[in-house]
Amino acid sequence: MTGETTIYKSVCRSCHGGCGTLMHVRDGELLQVRGDPDSPLNFGRLCPIGTATVELVYHPDRLKYPLRRIGPRGSGRWQRISWDEALDEIATKLATIRRESGAEAIALGTGTGRHHIRWVSRFGHALGTPNWTEPGFAQCFHPRVNTCLLTFGDFPVCDFTSEVKPGCILYWGHNPLNSGPDGETRFNVRDSLAHNPKVIVVDPRETELTKRADVWLRVRPGVDDALALAMLNVIVEERLYDAAFVERWTHGFEPLVRQLKEYTPEWAAPITWVPAERIRAAARLFASTRPAMLEWGCAIEHTPKCIQTVRALSMLPVLTGNIDVPGAWVFGMKGIGRFPSLIENLTPEMEAKRLGADRFKMLCGEGADLPAAHIPTLLQAMREGRPYKVRAFLVFGNNTLTTYANSKLVYESLMQLEFMVCADLFMTPTAELADLVLPAAAWPELDQLAGLPTGAANVVLAQQKVVQVGECRPDEEIFVELARRMKLGKCEEPVREVLDSQLRAGGVGMSFAELTRHGFYKMPMKYRKYENGGFKTPTGKIELYSTRFEQMGYEPLPYYVEPPESPLSAPEVAREFPLVLTTGARIPFFFNSEHRQLPHLRKARREPRAEIHPDTAARHGIANGDWMWIETRRGRIRQRACYSAALDPRVVNAEHGWWFPEEPAPEFGVWKSNVNVLTDNGPPYDPQMGTYQLRGLLCRVAPAEAETRGATAV
Numbered sequence: 001m002t003g004e005t006t007i008y009k010s011v012c013r014s015c016h017g018g019c020g021t022l023m024h025v026r027d028g029e030l031l032q033v034r035g036d037p038d039s040p041l042n043f044g045r046l047c048p049i050g051t052a053t054v055e056l057v058y059h060p061d062r063l064k065y066p067l068r069r070i071g072p073r074g075s076g077r078w079q080r081i082s083w084d085e086a087l088d089e090i091a092t093k094l095a096t097i098r099r100e101s102g103a104e105a106i107a108l109g110t111g112t113g114r115h116h117i118r119w120v121s122r123f124g125h126a127l128g129t130p131n132w133t134e135p136g137f138a139q140c141f142h143p144r145v146n147t148c149l150l151t152f153g154d155f156p157v158c159d160f161t162s163e164v165k166p167g168c169i170l171y172w173g174h175n176p177l178n179s180g181p182d183g184e185t186r187f188n189v190r191d192s193l194a195h196n197p198k199v200i201v202v203d204p205r206e207t208e209l210t211k212r213a214d215v216w217l218r219v220r221p222g223v224d225d226a227l228a229l230a231m232l233n234v235i236v237e238e239r240l241y242d243a244a245f246v247e248r249w250t251h252g253f254e255p256l257v258r259q260l261k262e263y264t265p266e267w268a269a270p271i272t273w274v275p276a277e278r279i280r281a282a283a284r285l286f287a288s289t290r291p292a293m294l295e296w297g298c299a300i301e302h303t304p305k306c307i308q309t310v311r312a313l314s315m316l317p318v319l320t321g322n323i324d325v326p327g328a329w330v331f332g333m334k335g336i337g338r339f340p341s342l343i344e345n346l347t348p349e350m351e352a353k354r355l356g357a358d359r360f361k362m363l364c365g366e367g368a369d370l371p372a373a374h375i376p377t378l379l380q381a382m383r384e385g386r387p388y389k390v391r392a393f394l395v396f397g398n399n400t401l402t403t404y405a406n407s408k409l410v411y412e413s414l415m416q417l418e419f420m421v422c423a424d425l426f427m428t429p430t431a432e433l434a435d436l437v438l439p440a441a442a443w444p445e446l447d448q449l450a451g452l453p454t455g456a457a458n459v460v461l462a463q464q465k466v467v468q469v470g471e472c473r474p475d476e477e478i479f480v481e482l483a484r485r486m487k488l489g490k491c492e493e494p495v496r497e498v499l500d501s502q503l504r505a506g507g508v509g510m511s512f513a514e515l516t517r518h519g520f521y522k523m524p525m526k527y528r529k530y531e532n533g534g535f536k537t538p539t540g541k542i543e544l545y546s547t548r549f550e551q552m553g554y555e556p557l558p559y560y561v562e563p564p565e566s567p568l569s570a571p572e573v574a575r576e577f578p579l580v581l582t583t584g585a586r587i588p589f590f591f592n593s594e595h596r597q598l599p600h601l602r603k604a605r606r607e608p609r610a611e612i613h614p615d616t617a618a619r620h621g622i623a624n625g626d627w628m629w630i631e632t633r634r635g636r637i638r639q640r641a642c643y644s645a646a647l648d649p650r651v652v653n654a655e656h657g658w659w660f661p662e663e664p665a666p667e668f669g670v671w672k673s674n675v676n677v678l679t680d681n682g683p684p685y686d687p688q689m690g691t692y693q694l695r696g697l698l699c700r701v702a703p704a705e706a707e708t709r710g711a712t713a714v
Ligand SMILES: Nc1nc2c(c(=O)[nH]1)N[C@H]1C(S)=C(S)[C@@H](COP(=O)(O)OP(=O)(O)OC[C@H]3O[C@@H](n4cnc5c(=O)[nH]c(N)nc54)[C@H](O)[C@@H]3O)O[C@H]1N2
Pocket: 015, 016, 112, 136, 140, 141, 172, 173, 174, 175, 176, 178, 179, 180, 181, 202, 203, 204, 205, 207, 219, 220, 221, 222, 223, 224, 296, 297, 298, 299, 300, 582, 583, 584, 585, 586, 587, 588, 589, 590, 591, 592, 593, 653, 695, 696
């Protein structure tokens, strides 16, 4: 006991962001976590979730040692076991399944943007299975990444660190003041607004950003493709594009112009519910203000035509020449080398067995940066043994029952497994279905690198282990330990060796240990990198007409499709379910299904809320704050009605990720308010990516009594 407090630099990883932190530690205990004033991402600030870190780390419900289930699956009866017992049991079981049914019978799962996300696929590849997955892969960020890699040759991000500030910011299906993907923390975004840019927002709901907007396009959920095509049409027809850039650096402008002819603002208005003149105003403002940037979010990817939606949106900064110039869209500096994913360990035959690979090449095959399995096909394989039986599922950081679409079907699928393992910080309704539960380390308890592709296009961050809680272990180390026990001959080197090799392969010039002393490294930024050798595409230009899409058998130009369950495409369903439902808009207190246990955060949002127009609610006898049923063809849940007069009266917005850790195990109330009871994971899927629909579904509402129970599992 020294009684002295030591302050370590680290990086918060409770969301996709990477806020610099100062970790105050005394006698092995984390006393407080403060924002690092030196960090170029947060300049000393932390959001409510980051502020609650000590509460997270020492929460009494943290899993602290491995558990083995002793009753039937889902019975909620557990026994403490040692790590050796747990790891030996997993290694033996996986070896048996691999010998009997092939490695593809073993699937791995994880959650969005986790520190260990790439280690999950690495372990899978070392084991020989192509089937790893993450609920965001087909629906979140990766559609943008894979589309841009194929058509730009790189992934563009917003340049917030330049001296030159954006003149115009277009926020599309994205509310980064609440959310914020990698590196582009809400603080960068807020700071950029202080310079008073023109603001355009595409969002069906009123938010802090729409209140600040010069133009707000209150789009019908699920039809962003129509709106984007109409804005492109205006930019082309009114010759607002950067002719020199388009001429020199793009491929396929003429075919695009022909494709856009029919997509006029007048065509788009009745589809999108946005007046034609407002679409024109937004297009003119975006095209005439330099530099301009597009801040796009996951709302555009939660539909079965997500790739073509991303395609259309990505062309707005291209046609206006806002590419790799200060204050606009830029390409990152790649401070970290490519992660050693070990994908080369898979034979072409095994790659072909990846569930979904026969259809979705941008998720599961040659068009994917890191191929992953298609979730609905994986669940079918668990449930029905088609195209082959998946016998084991190892989940490292995902509450499958809450964040995969169609929760009831997910439950039925997981119940068919022969062997399931969950590594998590807490016991969840999903972990309750496992055979073994492993206690994972939270971010202050492990070493990792984060090279953030967005916003901080040139920042590399290191988080370091500062405390140990119970017997918790970092996911990365669990993989190394399993690989060693299974004698895989791969994925066996210590984690720090891999981190050092990633740094060596990038341009940082420091070891991991050195980097932890600084917390971050900011690389000098270079612009217009394409002038030196062109874009990394087959034509050397940005491909408005995509030769890679064409080669894979997909449409090379963007086009519009009406969502499958909408008032226009399914009028017979709309007679019974007349309202348009969107789900999942982020709130600042929780990260997806997490953090409902933490008193300070839960106090800010005790119960789930669904926004509804007062007239619509009144018509159904629902008062502001009442419990309200929300029902689709799949089931019903209840959330508290929250009046929003700025919402279109035909739209309802429900929160996602809800379960109630304070309610009895094993269900923890997961069937009551979980929005994915309402969603579907069936076809049609995005033809390239296999994406299903989470936004723009048909629903109806009714008053609910406080004591009524929600949907049940089966
Ligand atoms: N605090 C916090 N931060 C988070 C998360 C969290 O749960 N909590 N989740 C993380 C994850 S996984 C992600 S992907 C990001 C997501 O963060 P964002 O990309 O910002 O996505 P959302 O907040 O889900 O939705 C953004 C906006 O889209 C609007 N919207 C809803 N439907 C539609 C539609 O059909 N079209 C359009 N144009 N807009 C629509 C919503 O009203 C919302 O204001 O945030 C990450 N960060």
